[in-house]
Amino acid sequence: MRKFLALAATAAFLAGAGTAAQAADKLALVVSTLNNPFFVSLKDGAEAQAKKMGFDLIVLDSQNDPAKELSNVEDVLNKGIKVLLINPTDSDAVKAAVRTANRADVPVITLDRSANGGKVATHIASDNVAGGKMAGDEIIKLLGGKGKVAELQGVPGTSAARDRGKGFHEAIDADKGIELVASQPADFDRTKGLNVMENILQANPDIHAVFAQNDEMALGALKAIEGSGKKIFIVGFDGTDDGIKAVEAGTLAGTVAQQPDQIGALGIDAAAKILKGEKVPALTSVPLKLITK
Template identity: 60%
Template sequence: MKKLTTVASALIMSLAVSGSALAKETLALAVSTLDNPFFVSLKDGAQKEADKLGYNLVVLDSQNDPAKELANVEDLLVRGAKVLLINPTDSEAVANAVMRANKQGVPVITLDRGAAKGEVVSHIASDNVAGGKLAGDFIAEKLGKEAKVIQLEGIAGTSAARERGEGFAQAVEANGFALLASQPADFDRTKGLNVMENLLASQSAVQAVFAQNDEMALGALRALQAAKKEVLVVGFDGTDDAVRAVEAGKLGATIAQQPEKIGELGVATADRVLKGEPVEVMIPVPLKVVSK
């Protein structure tokens, strides 16, 4: 009888420990969209680090919809997530999701794009302002000052679009570029193609295009090739498709982020938060120009 009691006690203790471990292992990742290779790489980096550290990572795709993003976060919180890692669809709109997590006492870490409101324990991203300036300076290096340029903007309201545009504006001013047009194409390849086609009808004198991400850059490149125009195109993110296009001599350059590193650092930071260790409010990830 004593032996049975001991075995039962051990079983109860084992279940309690495994239940505690399971609760500890639940991390949540809400990604703005998994249709973009950049964010797929970010998710992959987070997953690898979660596997390495022994966490269960629940990933949900917000499909670039702030309403779906909020619903996803509510779902993740119901699932008992201990830390919320979020790549916002929109820096303003994400505030509702962040504050929902705040209310439940769940720490929030933002990835690549920041949140305008709510309490965030750490923001992990590249220096987008510096990256936009790098892109402009590369154009100046290749074409000289006073080049005629077009900018394709990302999704309005995202910190990435705002900051990359700010950095490029610095380069426009410093190098005396003629900014022929600056229009949104929502970080989307097809929209990049369509917007570029429309702009070529009125801005045929363009010499260079800065696209605030590689998807728009590759779309713009396709439009320019179809129009048989030789124009320097610079993207941003360093995705595999863009790097291949650079190596093939089609894309002028891409400002390479390290999306896998952003995801990896997100999970590593969540681990430190759960252990009660101090974390940096802003964790920068280095950028570099990838050109032939």
């Protein structure tokens, strides 16, 4: 009898352990690219918060390819996830992925970049318009309200590029002494930032300042400018480790610092609320700050 009870107790324990092991809800984070320090920090913040809250988080890299993004979403939906967190490769292209999740009745949370279609439970991002305006105001200040300026844009079609540009233009368009002589995409990429900046300098050798819509492009532009021997102010965006180091060294004039790890962590918090049936706001803005030397 004792042996039977012991076996029964053991079976009950194992059954309970199996239930506990299965109790962790699966979430997925589909990231536009992990070849960018900003999105690595976003991923790290999400992973840390998921571990803290007991979630099983699947992370997939879309490698800046909308087709791979859709494939990644289809993949994680087949794995029984409860909530999809997605950092879109492109705000328009991501519509197909969001609608795929909608059809599967899986709530969608967008991070950093919004979706221009489909049903999204909440969007978590920095106020990119306000950040772009911060950068523009800083450039006006650095130039004393007079000078020629260039802009390196991010990936066309992304909400981040659109909104940062909008805020920047709001600032400089209001100052009649500032002339925008070039505005070209470099896809948030350091190497492309270098190449595009070299081309801009050839066409406009007398520019005085550059706004790069992320630190990667700003650092690429810095290489091009250093090669030219010119003194040109550069303001970046994101507040990455490399960007902040360049500001501290005096090679970048400033960077508008985001908190990508907090964006990721807040995404997990929002997923937890959704799973509890709680209401979440349509938009959560994460604070920004301008970092200068």
